[in-house]
Amino acid sequence: MMRGALIVLEGCDRVGKTTQCVKLIEKIAAENGKSSLLKFPERSSLTGQLINDYLSNKLELSDRVVHLLFSANRWETEAQMKLLLKSGTNLIVDRYAFSGVAYSAAKEGMDIEWCRGPDIGLPRPDLVVFLDLDPRTAASRVGYGEERYEHRRFQEVVRENFLKLKEDNWKV
Numbered sequence: 001m002m003r004g005a006l007i008v009l010e011g012c013d014r015v016g017k018t019t020q021c022v023k024l025i026e027k028i029a030a031e032n033g034k035s036s037l038l039k040f041p042e043r044s045s046l047t048g049q050l051i052n053d054y055l056s057n058k059l060e061l062s063d064r065v066v067h068l069l070f071s072a073n074r075w076e077t078e079a080q081m082k083l084l085l086k087s088g089t090n091l092i093v094d095r096y097a098f099s100g101v102a103y104s105a106a107k108e109g110m111d112i113e114w115c116r117g118p119d120i121g122l123p124r125p126d127l128v129v130f131l132d133l134d135p136r137t138a139a140s141r142v143g144y145g146e147e148r149y150e151h152r153r154f155q156e157v158v159r160e161n162f163l164k165l166k167e168d169n170w171k172v
């Protein structure tokens with residue numbers, strides 16, 4: 001059986017990743033392909049609940065601790081991801097380790113190389129689609145500003161970080 005493809009959509013807040021993930025799933029289904037949608041952070045697990053409280057400003061955590069939680073949140077899904085890929089299911093992933101690095105490294109004193117460490121060894125995407133949008137346009141979209149990282153200046157640094165992480169398997 002052919003292994004499924006691991007396709008990741010990345011980008012700053014409110015660029016339209018979730019919308020495009022759903023469209024991709026529909027497109028694959030229309031062509032009789034199998035696919036499954038994953039989203040990180042996965043907010044329902046134990047780590048996910050802590051992350052959710054942190055993002056909604058109900059909980060304070062140190063930058064390094066929350067970085068490791070985001071990474072652990074991905075590792076919790078590793079076995080399931082491998083099984084699905086092996087069974088021929090295409091995985092469409094709404095944010096992955098690149099978000100982990102781009103957001104954490106936008107914080108004072110957080111180094112990109114240190115941030116990469118915890119995710120080393122996770123399944124490598126076949127394709128990363130980076131949705132790029134002017135941070136001013138993103139900021140004008142509905143709901144912007146509700147969560148911890150939704151501030152224009154911060155998002156600009158996150159965007160610059162994403163572009164530093166770009167590899168051969170990326171499409172911008």
Ligand code: FDM
Binds near residue numbers: 040041095096097099
């Ligand atoms: N985020 C997301 C991180 O800081 N690190 C990560 O590893 C991941 C996956 O969490 F602001 C940030 C990015 C965004 C927030 O938002 C999650 P969405 O709306 O659930 O994608």
